[in-house]
Amino acid sequence: MSQNRQIILKQRPQGAIREADFAVREAAVPLLEPGQFLVQNSHFSLDAGFRKWMNEGADDNYLTAMPLDAPVQSIVLGRVVESHHSSYPADTLVLGRSAWESYSVFSDADFVQKLAVDSSFPLHEYLATLGPTGLTAYFGLLDIGRPKAGETVLVSAAGGAVGSVVGQIAKILGCRTVGIASSAEKCLWLKEQLGYDATINHQAPEGLEPQLRRELPEGFDIYFDNVGGRMLDLALLHMKERARVVLCGAISEYDKTGEHTGIHHLWEFITKRAMAAGFMFSDYVEEYPAAIQQMAAWIGQGKLKSVVEIYQGIEATPRAFCDMMEGRNRGKCIVRL
Ligand SMILES: NC(=O)c1ccc[n+]([C@@H]2O[C@H](COP(=O)([O-])OP(=O)(O)OC[C@H]3O[C@@H](n4cnc5c(N)ncnc54)[C@H](OP(=O)(O)O)[C@@H]3O)[C@@H](O)[C@H]2O)c1
Numbered sequence: 001m002s003q004n005r006q007i008i009l010k011q012r013p014q015g016a017i018r019e020a021d022f023a024v025r026e027a028a029v030p031l032l033e034p035g036q037f038l039v040q041n042s043h044f045s046l047d048a049g050f051r052k053w054m055n056e057g058a059d060d061n062y063l064t065a066m067p068l069d070a071p072v073q074s075i076v077l078g079r080v081v082e083s084h085h086s087s088y089p090a091d092t093l094v095l096g097r098s099a100w101e102s103y104s105v106f107s108d109a110d111f112v113q114k115l116a117v118d119s120s121f122p123l124h125e126y127l128a129t130l131g132p133t134g135l136t137a138y139f140g141l142l143d144i145g146r147p148k149a150g151e152t153v154l155v156s157a158a159g160g161a162v163g164s165v166v167g168q169i170a171k172i173l174g175c176r177t178v179g180i181a182s183s184a185e186k187c188l189w190l191k192e193q194l195g196y197d198a199t200i201n202h203q204a205p206e207g208l209e210p211q212l213r214r215e216l217p218e219g220f221d222i223y224f225d226n227v228g229g230r231m232l233d234l235a236l237l238h239m240k241e242r243a244r245v246v247l248c249g250a251i252s253e254y255d256k257t258g259e260h261t262g263i264h265h266l267w268e269f270i271t272k273r274a275m276a277a278g279f280m281f282s283d284y285v286e287e288y289p290a291a292i293q294q295m296a297a298w299i300g301q302g303k304l305k306s307v308v309e310i311y312q313g314i315e316a317t318p319r320a321f322c323d324m325m326e327g328r329n330r331g332k333c334i335v336r337l
Pocket of ligand 1: 046047048049050132133136157158159160161162163180181182183186202226227231247248249250251252253279280281282324325326327328329331332333
């Protein structure tokens with residue numbers, strides 16, 4: 001068996017993440033203990049949320065801060081190549097939380113699941129729309145947002161992995177969709193390829209506020225928030241009565257080590273009888289199969305486009321992650337080994 005190639009976190013990122021924060025290293029492929037199995041990874045899922053746990057002291061109830069000089073944590077997809085675990089024989093396809101490395105060891109103590117795949121979809125789809133990303137969009141929008149036909153749904157990071165799925169599901173359900181992205185070119189793509197009815201360029205010189213007013217003349221019913229911070233705060237000024245704010249992520253805050261940016265517009269929740277709720281896609285494990293079946297059907301019917309950007313080779317992982325954090329991506333970023 002060849003060496004285990006790994007991408008390690010070399011230093012704590014200061015502000016915006018850079019490729020120089022990572023390094024490639026070779027390690028021995030670990031020997032298995034009883035109850036363990038070895039997976040040869042074929043794909044990494046690049047998830048913006050993991051940036052937060054690269055910060056010093058980022059421990060919370062969900063994950064601990066990533067240690068330095070250790071492989072960067074990630075969701076991975078791969079195949080069992082050696083096993084001391086009777087439920088995971090060689091050749092089993094799995095999806096699990098591990099790291100940017102060519103081989104990972106798992107046991108029952110880890111987050112890992114067998115993958116039942118429909119061969120009419122490419123394998124990487126199980127990290128994208130039919131995987132954690134699509135499930136995040138699906139449960140956040142349907143369970144927290146509770147959309148009804150005719151309602152207006154505002155989505156931030158609207159062309160990213162989660163956002164691109166949210167906007168399309170909202171359209172399938174008969175909503176008007178307004179997407180926020182970082183360039184005029186990306187905004188045009190949101191309309192032409194993802195069917196957004198209106199867009200807002202958060203980098204445009206006129207600023208966010210006049211665009212929110214223009215594109216949401218009556219306000220929004222649902223805000224699917226991937227960005228947090230100042231964008232969230234400004235959006236709250238445009239809630240309709242009984243609006244729902246889906247707190248999915250706060251990417252604008254992940255570069256910061258101190259307190260998150262304060263949210264000021266809470267009074268509006270009272271007068272608008274609005275609500276906001278956070279969620280983790282992993283809250284819905286029991287409901288994954290039905291959600292995957294629904295999204296697979298929408299893809300099959302041509303109603304839902306799965307937008308995926310694939311980078312080739314483990315060495316491309318740091319660049320891919322930085323590109324995603326800088327908003328260069330369209331849809332889901334995946335590395336194929
Ligand atoms: N709750 C859950 O269970 C769960 C699960 C998965 C992901 N998430 C969250 O979902 C969000 C999206 O994650 P993802 O993995 O799908 O990433 P993504 O949306 O594919 O990529 C991140 C996007 O965020 C935008 N962005 C980056 N910095 C920004 C800033 N300072 N202000 C505004 N926009 C910024 C960029 O798009 P623009 O070009 O449009 O700016 C970029 O393309 C993250 O907040 C993540 O933590 C939550």
